[in-house]
Every structure is written in C-alpha cells, then in structure tokens.
Amino acid sequence: YGAFLDSRPRHWEDRAIEMMIELCRATGCPTHIVHLSSATALPLIAAAKAEGLPLTVETCPHYLYFAAESIPDGHPEYKCMPPIREQANQDGLWQGLRDGLIDCVVTDHSPCTPGLKLLEQGDVLHAWGGIASLQFGLSSVWTRASARGFTLSDLARLMAAGPARLAGLSDRKGEIAVGRDADLVVFAPDAEFVVSPEMIHFKHPVTPYASQTLRGVVQRTYLRGQLIYANGQHQGEASGEFLLKQPS
Numbered sequence: 001y002g003a004f005l006d007s008r009p010r011h012w013e014d015r016a017i018e019m020m021i022e023l024c025r026a027t028g029c030p031t032h033i034v035h036l037s038s039a040t041a042l043p044l045i046a047a048a049k050a051e052g053l054p055l056t057v058e059t060c061p062h063y064l065y066f067a068a069e070s071i072p073d074g075h076p077e078y079k080c081m082p083p084i085r086e087q088a089n090q091d092g093l094w095q096g097l098r099d100g101l102i103d104c105v106v107t108d109h110s111p112c113t114p115g116l117k118l119l120e121q122g123d124v125l126h127a128w129g130g131i132a133s134l135q136f137g138l139s140s141v142w143t144r145a146s147a148r149g150f151t152l153s154d155l156a157r158l159m160a161a162g163p164a165r166l167a168g169l170s171d172r173k174g175e176i177a178v179g180r181d182a183d184l185v186v187f188a189p190d191a192e193f194v195v196s197p198e199m200i201h202f203k204h205p206v207t208p209y210a211s212q213t214l215r216g217v218v219q220r221t222y223l224r225g226q227l228i229y230a231n232g233q234h235q236g237e238a239s240g241e242f243l244l245k246q247p248s
Contacts, residue, residue: 005085013038013082014038017045018041029054032057033056035058035080037059037063037082039089056103058102059105060133061107061141064094075122076123077117078124079124094144097154105137105159107134109132109202110129112128112130135200138185142189181225184220193214194213195211
C-alpha cells in the first residue's frame, strides 16, 4: 500500500486544488472540490473562502475512518483515488470539518465487481480504485466523529443539510422542518455492530469495512414519510424520484 500511496502524493492533489481556485477566482464560477483527501490543501481552501470565492468542499467517510498506517499490504479493497492517507493527515481533515472549511461529507460510493478489485492477486497498483461506502457511511463517520466530540447535530449538518444545500435542494431536503420532505432515520447512536458480508446490501460485497466494529445503528429509514428500511431489511416498493435543481 505504501508504494501506491507514494504514487499519489499530497502535493499533486494540492496543486490541482490550487488550479481550480485560480479558475474560480478568474471566472467567478461556483467551484466544488470533490473527495478531498489532502489536509495540506486546507490553507489554500481557507484563503479562498476568506476571499469570498464561491468554493465548496467535500470529503468522504473512508478518509475520516481509515489511516494508511493501519492498511495492510496486498488488500486492494482499501484502494481509492485520491488515496487514504496517514493518521496525521486524517486529524487535519477532522480539524477542517470543525473549522467549517469542509462543507459536507459524502460517500463517493464507488462499487465494482470482486474481479476488478483483484482481491485474489492482492494487486493494489492495478486494481479498480473505489470504495463502496453508502451503507456504512453514517455509522463509520459517527464512530470517529463521536470519539472526537462531534455531536449528532454536527453529523446532520455535514451529511444532510450540507449536501442538500450544495445540490440546491434545501427547500425540500436536509433538515427536519415544516414543508420539508419527511426523510428521516431512526438511529441508535450508542449501539455497535460488526460489519459482516451477510449484512451487505449493495450488489458486490467488497468493502474495507468488513470486520470493523462501527458505532451507531440505523434502525429505520423513512423516505418522504414512507418506511423503506427496518430491522436490516428494505421495506415496500421502490419509490425514489429524480431530484433536479429548479432554475432560479
């Protein structure tokens, strides 16, 4: 894993972010930095936001949960790009969340077949780069966030209100309020569970969260007031909708 990490140094990511900030400044175009993994880019982001540039930033659960020092060699399930970096870097990302420099936490859900992950070969350099985080995003972030003194309100701000605002859907989504969609989760924040392959709902059960003990159990989920998940199982018929930002 160390060789793969060295092939994607932080300064490459920082330079790309610096370039996007320069373009944001030159054009005034709203600019969003996706899946931030490099904490050394935060001073650039802080300066751009202080300047009033229309810049938003996200990071992902795997950058906030895992650290390079604990990733074993020959395990491509941990591979994503940008890569999961060192513990000190993760500490910096959490500080960026605390300081309001990072606007939201999103899953960057990127599943693939076990064959593309080259699990049997253990070939990190040539395997598909991506982590399926959707099912375990809330619990993995809460596991680390609660240990650092963040609250459930912080979690709601970063994983619900922030993404809704970014997508231009704050009039419908992202908070519990009169007139908003009743998108609700019944969450047991102190309960723990161990991730096992049998509980995985996404099609290809490849995840670095396997065997991890996570804090916070989703007991029920409601979509626009309709129960869609309970007791580890989906409920009812699919009822999703396309959500399109309305022209202003």
